Amino acid sequence: MQKECLLCDLLPGETGRVVALYTEGGMRRRFIEIGLMEGALVHCVGQSPAGDPCAYLISGAVMAIRRRDARGVSLIRAGVDG
């Protein structure tokens, strides 16, 4: 049974499936627009050299999301790539 974690916990190379969105307002709408919603697969492709934001592959495009915003997305880890 995979444990739930937050988007900001996803390390580069890891993939997760979104369980729920806790963000509200304009940021929530924006997340839905870019495809970050329940059931979507998210893959973390890297971290900024300064540590924040991280880059995620969502719905076919790479998006940079800040840590504090990534805290609003919970997901279940679904694998690591090589």
Place this chain on the structure above:
Amino acid sequence: MSGKGGALPLRTVALAGNPNVGKSTLFNALTGMNQHTGNWPGKTVSRAEGIAISRANRLRLVDLPGTYSLIARSPEEAVARDYLLSGEADLAVVVCDGGCLVRHLPLVLQVMERSARVVVCVNLLDEAARRDIHPNLTLLEGRLGVPVVGTVARQKKSLAALLAAIDRALAAPPPVRQAPVLYPPPIEEALSRLSLGFSGEGARVQALDALLFSNEGVPPDSSLSREREALAAAGYPPAACADAVARATAHRAATLADGVGSSGGYAPRDRRLDRLLCGRASAYPVMLLLLFFLFFLTIVVANYPSSWLTSLFSWLGVHLSGALTAIGTPPVLHSLLTDGVYLVLTRVVAVMLPPMAIFFPLFSILEDSGYLPRIAYNLDRPFAACHACGKQALTMCMGFGCHAAGVVGCRIIDSPRERLLATLTNAFVPCNGRFPALIALVGGFFVLLPEGPVATALTALGVTALVLLSVGVTFLATRLLSATLLRGEPSSFTLEMPPYRRPDWGRVLVRSLIDRTGRVLVRAVAVAAPAGAVIWLFANLSFGGATLLSHATAFFDPLGRLLGMDGVILFSFLLALPANEIVLPLICMAYLSSGAPVEMAGVGAMRELFLQNGWTWVTALCTAIFFLFHFPCSTALLTIRRETGKWRYVAIAALLPTLIGALLCLLIATGARLFGI
């Protein structure tokens, strides 16, 4: 594409699409030079309109702002939404990225809801093919029920196919379609009741927009309030309503895209490039190297054209002088024109044009290739620490070219507070008008080596160091403003990092040379000519026993000396408010007018002239520092007024850098005096 089309009917076509899909390239390719840009009335959202000629029509293309959707509250989306609903356009074209269609279909669906005729344009197919993505457009067309045309903006044939599809769609009456997206039942029921209050084809979507967006002055007993209450009771309060609409659209888009074969991804090539350009150890060194290389290249390559242009203008000047004498020009006017206007004008062009002709193309290449978002990605954390947005890194880069352009570019920042932070600090980095002066000052006074690669490298190093200083001060000023006048929380932001693209060299050259370089040059010339005349007048009109110039420079001398400079330098800075490019030429002119004439060929001669007039390395340093940190040019200030709407921000934008510059110069000058240097 744009020839004569006298008798063809004129139809209006709206162009919609996400940012980053090559919509502007497409727009330019279709309209050529038949376009003009401006703003949407009452908003600082840019609007472009142009005419394209197809086989059957003249098409008035209206370029809508790039938006990811039409159902949020940003000014861009409001503009696009209102325009589509106004019915002014006979047809809407939605431009998509062929490499990742699933991300663009939500906008397609929303446009289909608001426009009777729609054509989907799947662009960037060459880039998609390069990543081995071949979308099945026929399948998509069958599923969507609207024409789908694939294009490569560079290829005329595909543009012709797009225009043909537009013609076909315009020739037929608007098709009757069922709703592209179905919302959850409570919302659908509310819509069917509300749409009775609206007329025409778009009744349902007008009801939807009313439900989502009308806020002020809705009477409590109106049908709208009642429906909202009913929806809230059914589990859809206003926020959940908007949510449900966005989700339904996204799900429908995913269903439509399933199997079409265009789901984007992170290609190995992009992965490799990002490892280098955004890697923990390599990202910052690469950015520094690029900056250094930019200046090195500018100095090396700009040198030859500069000296060539100087010789050319010298030669022309002799002939101009001769011609003026031949037509019997009075000596005063002759001198005004040749020693005043012509001298300053040609100096500006000879010194300014070559560096611009290098910088703008290089910047365009970086822009086109997709590297700029990576800069924002690398620098977001420092900017967030200053309570600003990572996109400010991008506007800062634009400011290297021209501050007015940088200020307009601040529109990419959504949060008004962060947009203001970026606007007010844009002028801390040197623009193209200041580079040549910095290069001349560093090269002439601090690199005391014979000309050669080592000297050039050291000069580039010196200028890079100055620019890094200005970037550091940008951060400090941003932090200062966000702690005092522009307090607030960092906003949320997402940044798309598009796949790297091969820049279109031809377009880069044309756009950056003709468009940007040309425009900035024309402005510099328009300012330099009168400025040259003014300083000639100052130097040749006398009052109370001395020229106006010596009065003015004497007046500013005490303050100038306090700041490590002198009255001439300070006065030239003031006079150069319209354009920074003329500061050094004005200083030269002012020194020349009160001494023996010197042939001004090259930095060496300028150095001689300055030394003769009391310059030391302290003077050069303070002048360089003041060059970095002083009020922006009048064009930039007026642009700030237009974008922000308030004179007080113009005042801050002018005063803040000047005060910082004056303070730094004061410290340096005082320190030098104390240590007896």
